[in-house]
Amino acid sequence: MDFLGLCTDLYELTMAQSYLENNKKGKAVFSLFVRDLPEKRNFLVCCGLETLLEYLSRFRFGDKELAYLKSLNIFSSSFLDFLKEYEFKGNLYAVPEGRVVFQNEPLVQIEGSLPEVQILETLVINTIHFQTLIASKAVRSYLVAKGKSLVDFGFRRSHELQAGIYAARASYIAGFAGTSNLEAGRRFKIPVFGTVAHSYIMVFDKEEEAFEAFARSFPRNAVFLLDTYDTLSAAKKAVQLAKKGVSLVGVRLDSGDIAKLSKQVRSILDSAGLKKVKIIVSGGVDEYSIKEWLSKNCPIDAFGVGTKFITSADAPYLDIAYKLVEYDGKPKVKTSPGKATFPYKRQIYRYYREGVMHRDEVVPYTTRNKGETLIKEILKEGSLSVKMPSLKEIRETLMKDLEKLPPSLKGLKKESYEVIIK
């Protein structure tokens, strides 16, 4: 897909045509925010803005897209002409990627003529939702891992390929050391990791032959997978090989009673003087299992985190919306039960106490308070008005915010943070 114009819902376009026909072309502001945080999230990590900007620049309608829309027989030719010329030329305000945010805070606000900003709804929600969802899940593992390495092993069970690629980006921002996903490695210059699967071990007649063969092929990456048949005997075979001079940098455990096995394997390795050999654990790993293992002092050096993180399994979506808050200078509110909205383009002020986040205030954009402002102007009339940060800089932004996050919000127990809407 060169053009992304059809990456939208039909109703965005029927609305836009009707706006044009009814002369509703005034300046509108739409606000993207998460109403309530999921039960198992104490904060969110803003993520996906860079991707959104790329997608916005590709949100155009080429011949293929226009021919399809024409074939639906519902759009006027003047509306199709409007789409043919469409290019986003409005303003975009956003909380930078890597910042910690909370419920009811506008992550992205888009300002422009009403039809122009209405039709972006699906694209904006989809892009920011997914990466924010994943970064906010991944950071939980990062916080409980307390310095142990985490690697994204989730690509095979992401929801289609693209989700895997952007999840690797989001998890790198959230503190992961890298990913197994080569396309993400290439595209975002993220470190890539990986050694062998069980199939590799099974192909050789003897387990030790497989270990030795792999060490010969990749001496610097010689991580032996121990649980194809019996983890402890495999550990002993690894030790025998190491004694013979075969290179061994780590072992991986992918199943079984990890708490027990990691200690037994560590002891087998240590008794042989292989104290530098790392233990890597994978297979259904998430923040809960990491926390449990580390609380039992399991000697695990790194975790491969997969399916549960890449699908955000305990909260697979956020209650996110893109709502009209201002039109033609007038505030706009919806009063549907449970779905009420707050009017006006807004700014977020963040207040600290002794260097720790204390509360946020979400105020009309023109209100001038003291305090840190979170929302920046990113696009002005369609053009970048700031220098976009690198992936490493975004990661550092998050690390700084995590230092200032109230310690109670860093755990896995539900805690809340005060956000005042004024």
Added chain:
Amino acid sequence: MDFLGLCTDLYELTMAQSYLENNKKGKAVFSLFVRDLPEKRNFLVCCGLETLLEYLSRFRFGDKELAYLKSLNIFSSSFLDFLKEYEFKGNLYAVPEGRVVFQNEPLVQIEGSLPEVQILETLVINTIHFQTLIASKAVRSYLVAKGKSLVDFGFRRSHELQAGIYAARASYIAGFAGTSNLEAGRRFKIPVFGTVAHSYIMVFDKEEEAFEAFARSFPRNAVFLLDTYDTLSAAKKAVQLAKKGVSLVGVRLDSGDIAKLSKQVRSILDSAGLKKVKIIVSGGVDEYSIKEWLSKNCPIDAFGVGTKFITSADAPYLDIAYKLVEYDGKPKVKTSPGKATFPYKRQIYRYYREGVMHRDEVVPYTTRNKGETLIKEILKEGSLSVKMPSLKEIRETLMKDLEKLPPSLKGLKKESYEVIIK
């Protein structure tokens, strides 16, 4: 991405290089299966094969991909040459899309030289997993909706754009009437639906002005969204407009007490003689709410099904694996606790009693039994050996299987089906 070669995990390539270096190029068979069904699934709907075949044909390594792999400094130049020439030329056996399948049944089996089929692991799992996950979720709504229309409204909260597009495909196979997703509509010729959002209503000074304006723009599609401010007064306004001759084909309710509101709105419409005006419900709809509303005889004609279906929220992943089952003519098994595998390339035989599925047997491929065989040869030496069905034909395949499905498996209560592995 023209080439998908990097849509894989690093370890697939390290294994492949090591296989080549250790002369492990014999014929291998890998089998893709779901170990246990999620608690909330009684069966799965095979989906994603057509997409997989397209992806396989694009699983190649161009200059960009090879340059990246070279830059990692871990691969040999002879291995990079192997990748440069790589093109899948093996055999693929699969259960056709739209068939109902169960635990431990091989959905896809791939046969070829070991390195050739190993490196497809991530791509094969990812592609079949996602669409099977979504079709298996969507069909639950289809079964409880008992003929009411279902439309995919989930695009905004799918995990990135691609997931939304393929989820629309999967849900159409699973019996949905269509989607709001225009790209899916174009690509797969799926009917598209949609009218207006709350923002449209909010832009006009009066709600009735918005209704009237939309009906003028799209008389054949005049569905009025009732819950922006107050659902019942909006329903009354819709009736007033209809009496004045404004076209009205349906109303949509997106929030509030749907059970109560749908009956009240129906009664308001009926009293005005608007019996043909449809009631469409959206907003957090899933199979549980559909079942509840219909059990209360709520007069709902169609459902917009969104976030919970498109993220398969109650089971966001399947316990799916791609495992080596045969190498060089020898059976291969893994004995890891909880992750044991069954050896050999296999066939599934399905047995019926009085036209209802009774049990399945998964037997070595060469075993000849009576009974229906589910697995077909799809690719022979890299080329299609069957005519691929259209999307409509796939949908009909599922509809026929649903007729033969034991009634107990069609409900939302956990029931199981016998699969014998021989």
